[in-house]
Amino acid sequence: MSIFDLIRFKNKNSATTAKERLQIVVSHQRSEQNQQPDFLPHLHKELVEVVSKYTDIDKEQIQVELQNEGDFSVLELNITLPSTADLT
Amino acid sequence: MSIFDLIRFKNKNSATTAKERLQIVVSHQRSEQNQQPDFLPHLHKELVEVVSKYTDIDKEQIQVELQNEGDFSVLELNITLPSTADLT
Structure with missing residues (x-):
């Protein structure tokens, strides 16, 4: 099962086809050796900025x-x- | 089922815990009225640039x-x- 199938599965029941929707999912699997704080909390504003260039x-x-x-x-x-x- | 469960489900069998892995998924559901070309093909380099600031x-x-x-x-x-x- 691809991520594509999974996302379609997730969205199937909630779709309102008149709306444009964008979903960004970043998943980070860290090794046990990595004791650094996770950087994902810092990403979301920059991701929105990148997408804002196009829509x-x-x-x-x-x-x-x-x-x-x-x-x-x-x-x-x-x-x-x-x-x-x-x-x- | 949340997207979190879905991604864990997808990764469960392929995990190599010694490796750090990052997955970025952008899904765009367009309305039928939108005849613009899709912008996702242009995003990937910029997404990599954003993440490169942190890791x-x-x-x-x-x-x-x-x-x-x-x-x-x-x-x-x-x-x-x-x-x-x-x-x-």
């Missing part, structure tokens, strides 16, 4: 979630994009 | 995959990070 983003329409479990951290951004009808 | 990346250890299906596009970067023992 309009309403910063109030961004949901950020960060989860940690053992050596595994996941940063998830869910962004509802303005519909193309709203763009000039 | 060393060997550019030969990056796998990039782009998949499209209907209004749904997914960009997936799989990066094997140098182990902390290799860093000075």
Whole structure:
């Protein structure tokens, strides 16, 4: 099963096809030797900046979630994009 | 099921815990009204640049995959990070 299948599976029941949606997921699996603090909490603003170069983003329409479990951290951004009808 | 569960599920059987790994997945669900070309193909270099600010990346250890299906596009970067023992 590819990540593509997994994301489609996740979104299948929540899709509102009139909305443009963007999801960014960064997962970091650290080795046991790595005692450095995780950098994922610092990434989300820069990721939004990169995407903003290519599409309009309403910063109030961004949901950020960060989860940690053992050596595994996941940063998830869910962004509802303005519909193309709203763009000039 | 959260995206966190899904990614753990995907990685469970392929994990080599001695390796640091980073995965970035950007999925874009476009509305039917959006006739613009997809911007995901342009993102991957900039995403790598952002992450490079926080951790060393060997550019030969990056796998990039782009998949499209209907209004749904997914960009997936799989990066094997140098182990902390290799860093000075």
